[in-house]
Each structure stands twice: as structure tokens, then as C-alpha cells.
Amino acid sequence: MTDALLEVRDLSVAFRTDRGDVEAVSGASLTVHAGQTVAVVGESGSGKSTLTAAVNRLLAPNGRVTGGSVTFDGVDLLARSEKQMNGVRGKRIGLVPQDPMSNLNPLRSVGSQIAEVFTVHREARGREAKKKATELLERVGIADAGRRYAQYPHEFSGGMRQRVLIAMGLALRPQLLIADEPTSALDVTVQKTVLDQLAELTATMGTAVLLVTHDLALAAERADHVVVMRKGRVVEEGSARTVLTSPTADYTRLLISAAPSLATSSMVTPPEGTPEPIIEVTGLRKDYPVRTGALGRRTPFTAADDVTFTIPRGTTVGIVGESGSGKSTVAKMVLKLEQPTAGELAFEGTSVTGIGGKELFAFRRRVQPVFQNPYAALDSRYTVGDAVREPLDVHEVGTPAQRRAKVAELLQQVALDPELARRYPHELSGGQRQRVAIARALALDPDVVVLDEAVSALDVLVQAQILELLVSLQQRLGLSFLFISHDLAVVRMICHVVHVMKGGRILESGSPAELFDHPQHAYTQALLAAIPVGEAAPA
Amino acid sequence: MTITAGALPETGPFGGAGLPQTPLDDEKLPFRVRMRRFARPQIVVGAVVVLVWVGVIALAGVLAPHDPFASSGGRLLPPSAEHLFGTDSLGRDVFSRVLHGARLSLPIAVLAIVLSVAVGSVVGAVAGFFGGWVDAVLMRTADITMAFPSILLAMAVAAALGPGLTNAFLAIVAVWWPIYARLVRGQILSIKEREHVLAARAIGMSRTAILRKHVLPHSLTPVSVNATMDLGSIIILVASLSFLGLGALPPSPEWGAMITDGAANFYQWWIAAGPGIAMITVVLAVNFLGDGLRDVFDVKNRGR
Numbered sequence: 061m062t063d064a065l066l067e068v069r070d071l072s073v074a075f076r077t078d079r080g081d082v083e084a085v086s087g088a089s090l091t092v093h094a095g096q097t098v099a100v101v102g103e104s105g106s107g108k109s110t111l112t113a114a115v116n117r118l119l120a121p122n123g124r125v126t127g128g129s130v131t132f133d134g135v136d137l138l139a140r141s142e143k144q145m146n147g148v149r150g151k152r153i154g155l156v157p158q159d160p161m162s163n164l165n166p167l168r169s170v171g172s173q174i175a176e177v178f179t180v181h182r183e184a185r186g187r188e189a190k191k192k193a194t195e196l197l198e199r200v201g202i203a204d205a206g207r208r209y210a211q212y213p214h215e216f217s218g219g220m221r222q223r224v225l226i227a228m229g230l231a232l233r234p235q236l237l238i239a240d241e242p243t244s245a246l247d248v249t250v251q252k253t254v255l256d257q258l259a260e261l262t263a264t265m266g267t268a269v270l271l272v273t274h275d276l277a278l279a280a281e282r283a284d285h286v287v288v289m290r291k292g293r294v295v296e297e298g299s300a301r302t303v304l305t306s307p308t309a310d311y312t313r314l315l316i317s318a319a320p321s322l323a324t325s326s327m328v329t330p331p332e333g334t335p336e337p338i339i340e341v342t343g344l345r346k347d348y349p350v351r352t353g354a355l356g357r358r359t360p361f362t363a364a365d366d367v368t369f370t371i372p373r374g375t376t377v378g379i380v381g382e383s384g385s386g387k388s389t390v391a392k393m394v395l396k397l398e399q400p401t402a403g404e405l406a407f408e409g410t411s412v413t414g415i416g417g418k419e420l421f422a423f424r425r426r427v428q429p430v431f432q433n434p435y436a437a438l439d440s441r442y443t444v445g446d447a448v449r450e451p452l453d454v455h456e457v458g459t460p461a462q463r464r465a466k467v468a469e470l471l472q473q474v475a476l477d478p479e480l481a482r483r484y485p486h487e488l489s490g491g492q493r494q495r496v497a498i499a500r501a502l503a504l505d506p507d508v509v510v511l512d513e514a515v516s517a518l519d520v521l522v523q524a525q526i527l528e529l530l531v532s533l534q535q536r537l538g539l540s541f542l543f544i545s546h547d548l549a550v551v552r553m554i555c556h557v558v559h560v561m562k563g564g565r566i567l568e569s570g571s572p573a574e575l576f577d578h579p580q581h582a583y584t585q586a587l588l589a590a591i592p593v594g595e596a597a598p599a
Numbered sequence: 600m601t602i603t604a605g606a607l608p609e610t611g612p613f614g615g616a617g618l619p620q621t622p623l624d625d626e627k628l629p630f631r632v633r634m635r636r637f638a639r640p641q642i643v644v645g646a647v648v649v650l651v652w653v654g655v656i657a658l659a660g661v662l663a664p665h666d667p668f669a670s671s672g673g674r675l676l677p678p679s680a681e682h683l684f685g686t687d688s689l690g691r692d693v694f695s696r697v698l699h700g701a702r703l704s705l706p707i708a709v710l711a712i713v714l715s716v717a718v719g720s721v722v723g724a725v726a727g728f729f730g731g732w733v734d735a736v737l738m739r740t741a742d743i744t745m746a747f748p749s750i751l752l753a754m755a756v757a758a759a760l761g762p763g764l765t766n767a768f769l770a771i772v773a774v775w776w777p778i779y780a781r782l783v784r785g786q787i788l789s790i791k792e793r794e795h796v797l798a799a800r801a802i803g804m805s806r807t808a809i810l811r812k813h814v815l816p817h818s819l820t821p822v823s824v825n826a827t828m829d830l831g832s833i834i835i836l837v838a839s840l841s842f843l844g845l846g847a848l849p850p851s852p853e854w855g856a857m858i859t860d861g862a863a864n865f866y867q868w869w870i871a872a873g874p875g876i877a878m879i880t881v882v883l884a885v886n887f888l889g890d891g892l893r894d895v896f897d898v899k900n901r902g903r
């Protein structure tokens with residue numbers, strides 16, 4: 061093996077906080093050889109991003125390296141001055157940041173931001189920088205680069221913006237590229253093309269890649285070498301294949317078993333007989349007015365169109381789709397938080413399309429939501445107990461003493477200590493908060509729970525626990541779920557029937573087995589093909 | 600259950616990696632730890648000076664060496680040990696008048712800001728939360744009100760109701776509430792899209808209850824920080840109106856009115872300098888306080 065390009069030895073990083081120093085990385089080591097792709101895998105809070113931020117010395121101002129060394133191409137980076145680092149960043153170590161939405165300057169054209177990389181490092185100026193930037197745009201697969209050069213970030217899709225960031229990261233042909241969750245904000249089909257592009261470019265340039273991701277399968281598919289981190293420590297490392305097929309650390313084994321994949325078996329059993337539908341959706345359509353043109357003329361944008369499906373009592377119906385597919389709009393209409401433009405919504409055989417007042421208030425008891433973001437779904441100013449009791453207060457269920465008892469019962473039902481009732485949401489972990497949100501949704505003994513990306517923001521181990529909880533709640537309470545997700549593997553595990561949405565319409569429906577093993581529609585096939593399966597592509 | 604220990608702030612400039620890291624400790628932050636956030640030089644200095652002035656307001660009668668309304672020796676005497684800030688054209692002790700003036704200028708300014716915040720918050724919250732034509736009517740009213748120069752409006756009020764501190768106070772509230780209406784409306788517009796508000800709607804809570812319990816409280820932090828920062832401007836506005844004869848009238852020791860007296864006796868600089876110095880210390884202190892509070896509550900500045 062050749063000499064290491066990047067060598068991190070026993071690196072420790074601490075952050076200064078209100079309650080003293082918190083160690084984010086403790087004695088982590090990793091090695092990247094020239095031209096190699098190394099993936100750092102871990103859950104949120106594992107220190108994976110902090111580790112890579114320390115490499116090119118871009119830690120947050122309250123963070124500092126407390127021990128260890130970072131050697132890049134034979135030079136100790138921790139001993140460099142800030143000015144010397146500026147010569148390294150961008151030129152020898154490129155960076156592709158996570159969020160394509162916030163990492164481009166919205167006030168400047170995309171091309172000029174790439175050209176800037178050349179001028180800052182005095183590699184090219186003026187017309188030559190522009191020419192090089194245009195070439196780069198072409199190389200990252202943006203068609204009509206000459207015209208696109210002058211466009212602004214808002215005229216680019218998320219995937220194209222991420223390509224622009226990749227172009228910026230690779231502009232000066234660095235020896236190492238740090239890619240921090242480069243595709244986490246993108247849809248799965250876009251993720252695949254962007255990663256393919258990245259792999260192809262770095263291979264031709266001979267650039268080594270340090271890939272940070274939470275997705276073990278993706279890491280195994282894209283990297284030569286995988287480093288698994290947990291709580292600031294490296295728990296396992298090895299070749300991608302070895303780590304995935306014969307992990308030695310318990311934690312890695314746990315991660316692999318918890319990660320849903322298309323090979324994971326279903327967690328639910330089909331219902332007995334044919335249960336009558338509890339929710340019937342017929343030809344549902346939602347138009348939003350959008351202002352276009354200089355005169356602000358209102359033209360409707362159709363978020364959902366001709367959506368028809370039923371939820372049989374006691375089953376889980378899944379809707380999968382990428383962002384903008386209209387799946388959340390459907391969820392809001394079923395919850396009666398949005399009024400459909402056209403179509404019918406029936407609950408237990410009775411139309412509820414146009415109800416209001418008392419009827420709507422009664423309907424609310426029967427259909428409850430759980431939303432995606434466990435950090436935003438609970439009001440930070442109320443305790444867990446207040447949040448769970450609120451639906452009971454609003455609907456004046458029982459006496460105050462009975463309500464308090466019910467809160468304790470609900471928390472136990474979602475496997476939380478009733479003592480947590482006195483805590484505030486910020487004192488809980490993401491998984492605990494999502495349990496509280498579920499307890500709150502169950503407070504009024506609803507028949508239907510609409511889960512809008514309810515497990516998408518959770519780490520894979522926590523996600524597995526919440527999915528188990530949902531399945532057991534369904535069995536015990538006979539709940540019906542409408543499960544909205546972008547994650548086909550999760551949907552496959554938990555749903556009885558799945559509908560695939562794109563552009564506001566349902567393209568294909570069926571049981572998970574039918575749909576995933578024999579997809580009929582080209583879009584479903586593309587979706588399935590884009591999911592990382594954890595097997596390294598033949599190099 | 601995997602629980603990550605400790606509170607990591609944003610883990611770097613990598614686009615704020617993932618969801619915010621939040622404290623997951625078993626105990627709520629102890630009071631002393633939470634108070635440590637406020638231990639910034641700006642806040643400490645500002646708070647001490649403000650407290651001194653609060654003391655002055657409470658004890659002006661005891662602290663003032665002379666009667667603020669009666670001559671206490673010669674006219675237009677320069678500063679001396681007997682008369683720290685000298686005496687004015689009527690022989691009154693400027694220092695004693697400054698202390699008594701604090702009782703007028705400062706409470707009026709605080710009351711004006713409190714009332715402006717109250718009116719502005721209600722208007723802004725209703726406009727932002729209910730939207731549609733309610734929003735349009737309220738916010739256009741705010742725009743029109745803001746277009747009036749405060750001095751002009753105060754003159755109109757004074758012309759209609761006669762000059763006086765109360766009327767100056769009303770004029771200030773009349774021009775200041777739209778600032779808070781706009782601020783609160785902006786806050787409400789973003790808060791009302793949060794998932795916890797959707798969840799409250801989904802349990803059938805009434806719109807006014809949602810506004811009161813789950814939306815409005817979240818907009819209070821930026822409002823209180825802004826109110827502190829605006830307090831300095833209001834103190835100066837009160838004095839300006841009095842200076843122009845639209846607020847407090849002679850022989851009131853209101854600071855702006857005292858500066859009018861100083862302007863008439865231009866070469867006896869101490870007459871205007873006394874209330875001027877007082878005003879500078881107060882305004883500087885509340886500005887320090889406001890800036891400091893903004894830094895504390897701005898999450899982006901955490902840990903710096």
C-alpha cells in the first residue's frame with residue numbers, strides 16, 4: 061500500500077457549552093490512501109461530522125481539538141496557521157457540504173460562484189475562470205452549461221445544486237474531497253445519479269473521498285473502506301464488504317439488523333377476511349393558487365389529482381413518493397387540515413367532505429396525526445404531560461384526575477416512563493419525543509392515525525423501535541394507519557397496501573410483495589433500483 | 600434506547616449537520632447554569648446602570664440636595680461642590696432637577712414601550728394568524744400610521760388635546776405600535792406553520808386558543824429583546840417632544856424641557872449638559888442590555 065494521504069491519529073474534539081466541555085470525538089483514528097473512498101458512518105451525535113470538520117479545521121467557534129494529530133500528505137494540519145489552511149482548503153482538500161439549499165449564495169449566479177474558486181486561489185481570472193467553470197458544469201452533468209452559468213441557485217433543482225457544490229469541491233482537482241452527507245437532502249433517484257457522477261469524477265481525477273453518511277448500505281456500496289463511529293469513538297473499521305457481511309462490533313451488527321432494506325421481511329400479518337373500509341378517498345384533488353408573471357396572475361398548481369384509495373379497518377396503507385409528489389397534501393386532506401378542491405372523503409361510510417363545527421370536532425377524535433419532525437411536533441413551552449393531556453382537555457374527557465391517570469397510561473402504552481410527564485421536550489431524545497407525539501395522537505382513542513413521515517427523521521435504531529411500537533399498537537388497539545413515507549424499505553416492512561405517488565397522482569398500487577417484487581410502472585422500477593443495497597458496485 | 604449524551608451545538612459549518620443537537624440531560628438545567636448565559640460584560644454593565652437609575656427614581660426626593668422647583672442660590676452658577684451641575688436661569692439646582700426628571704422621562708418611556716408592544720402584538724398576531732382581509736386591513740393601517748412623522752403626530756395630538764406629557768406619551772404609542780405589529784406578524788407567520796400548531800388544529804382546538812396557547816408565546820422572546828433595544832430611542836423621543844414644547848411644560852424638570860432651557864442660555868453649557876449626560880448613560884445602558892439580550896437569545900451565538 062502506498063503512503064497514507066490523510067492520517068488522523070487519536071483525534072479528540074471538545075465543544076464548550078453551557079454545562080462545561082462536551083467531548084464530541086474521543087481518540088478517533090482513520091487513514092485515507094490516495095484515490096481511495098473512505099466512508100465514516102454513524103448516527104446523529106456520533107461525531108462523524110465533527111471529525112471531518114476538524115480535518116480541514118472548520119470546527120464551530122466553540123469547538124477545539126484536545127488531542128491527537130491530523131497529517132495530510134506528510135504535513136501536520138493542526139500546526140498550520142489559519143492563512144496556511146486557506147491555501148489547503150479548496151485547493152488540496154475539497155468540501156461538498158450537506159445542504160444544497162443553504163450552501164449557495166442566492167444573490168449570485170451559479171457560474172460565478174464556481175469561478176470564484178479559481179480566482180480565490182489565483183488559478184485563473186476573468187474569462188479563463190469563466191471558461192473553466194463552464195467546463196466544470198458540463199463535467200458534473202449539467203446540460204446547456206453556457207446558459208446555466210448565468211442562472212441563479214433558485215433556478216436549479218436540489219440535485220443540480222448539489223452537482224454545483226460538487227463542481228466547486230472538485231474545481232481545483234484536490235487530492236482529497238470531504239463529502240458530508242452529500243445526498244441526504246435529496247430524493248433517492250436523484251441521490252443515485254449524483255453519487256454516480258461523484259464517483260466517476262473522483263475516479264478520473266484520482267481524488268480520494270472521505271464520505272460522511274448515516275446510511276450504512278450507502279457507505280458499503282460507495283466506499284472501499286468503512287469506519288463506523290459511535291459516541292465519538294471508532295467502533296469498527298474495515299473493507300466495505302467485511303464490515304457489512306461479517307461485522308465484529310455488536311453496535312455494527314445492531315445497525316445492520318435495524319436498517320430496513322428491501323430484503324427485510326414484513327412486520328405485519330395480513331388482516332383476517334376483508335375488513336370494511338374505515339376511510340374512503342375518491343377522486344381527491346387539491347389546487348393551490350400560485351402567483352406567476354409580473355402581474356401576479358393566479359394560476360392553480362395541482363398538488364394532488366384524482367387520488368382514490370381506501371383504508372380497510374385495522375390495516376396500514378402506505379403512500380410512497382418523492383418530495384413534491386403530493387403525499388403530504390393527501391395526508392392533510394385526510395386529516396381535514398386542508399379542504400380538497402374536488403373529490404370525496406368518507407369516514408365509516410359517511411361523507412365528511414364538507415363537514416364543519418360540531419361534526420368536524422367529533423371527526424377530530426377519530427383521526428389523529430403524527431408528524432415528521434420530532435423537534436417541531438411538540439410545543440417546547442409545555443411539559444410532556446401537558447402535551448399529552450391537551451387533547452383530553454380540549455374534548456373535556458373525564459375529570460381532571462382521570463385525565464392525569466390517562467396520561468400516565470398513554471405514556472406507558474408507548475413504552476415511556478410516566479415520570480417523563482414532568483419533563484420538557486428539549487430534555488428528551490428524538491425517539492422519546494416521537495413516542496410522546498404518538499401518545500398524544502392516541503389520547504382520544506382514535507380509529508385512524510395518519511403518520512406523515514413519522515420515522516424519517518429518526519436514527520435507524522430508533523426508527524426500528526418506533527416501527528415495532530406502531531405494529532404492536534395496531535395489534536392491541538385495532539388501529540388503522542395511513543403511513544406516508546419516502547422510504548420504500550420502511551413502507552415494505554409495515555404496510556398492507558402501498559400506493560406509489562408522483563406528480564400528485566397515484567401511479568401504481570398493490571401489496572408490498574406484488575409492488576416491490578414485480579413493479580409494473582417504470583417509475584416504481586426506477587425508485588427501487590435507486591435504493592442502495594450495500595453491495596459494492598463492480599469497480 | 601440510544602441516548603446521546605451532552606449538548607453539542609451545531610457541529611460545524613457543514614451546513615449545520617442534521618437536526619439540532621439538544622440537551623438530553625436527566626435534570627433540567629440548574630438555575631445557576633442558565634443564569635451564566637447572562638454573565639456578559641454588556642449585560643452586567645447595562646443592568647447595573649439601569650438599576651442605579653431605578654434607585655434614583657425611587658429615592659429622588661432623598662438624594663436630591665435641593666428643591667428642584669425653587670431657587671437655591673444664584674442664577675446660572677457654574678458646576679461646583681454645592682451645585683454639581685450648576686444652576687439654571689432661575690437659580691434652580693440642575694443636579695436635583697436631573698434626579699427628579701428621571702421620575703418623569705423614564706417611567707413614561709417604559710410605559711410607552713409596554714403599551715406599544717401590547718397594542719402591536721395583538722394587532723400583529725391577529726393579522727398574521729387569521730390572514731386574508733383582516734391581515735390586509737390591519738397591516739395597511741399600520742403602514743399608514745408609520746408613514747406619519749412622530750413629531751408631526753405629536754403636534755397634532757398637542758394641538759387637539761393640548762401639550763403635556765400624557766399627550767406626548769399617547770403620540771409615541773400611536774407611532775410606535777406598528778413596529779411591533781410588523782415584528783409579531785412576521786413571527787406568527789412562521790410559527791403558525793410549525794407542526795405543533797398543525798397537531799393542535801388536528802385535535803380540534805379553536806383558532807383563538809391555538810393563537811393564545813401555542814403561537815403567541817413563541818413570539819415573545821424577540822419582542823422583548825426588541826423592546827429593550829427600542830427603549831433608548833423612546834427615551835430620546837420623549838425628550839425631543841418636550842424640547843419642542845410638545846411634551847412636558849415648564850417648570851417640569853423633564854430632561855428634554857431642561858435642554859430647551861439650556862438652549863436659551865447657550866453659554867451656560869452645564870444647563871443642557873446635566874440632563875444630556877443623564878440621558879446618554881441611560882440610553883447607552885439600555886442599548887447594552889438590549890444588544891446583550893439579543894446575543895443571548897440568538898441561538899446562532901450560543902457558546903461564543
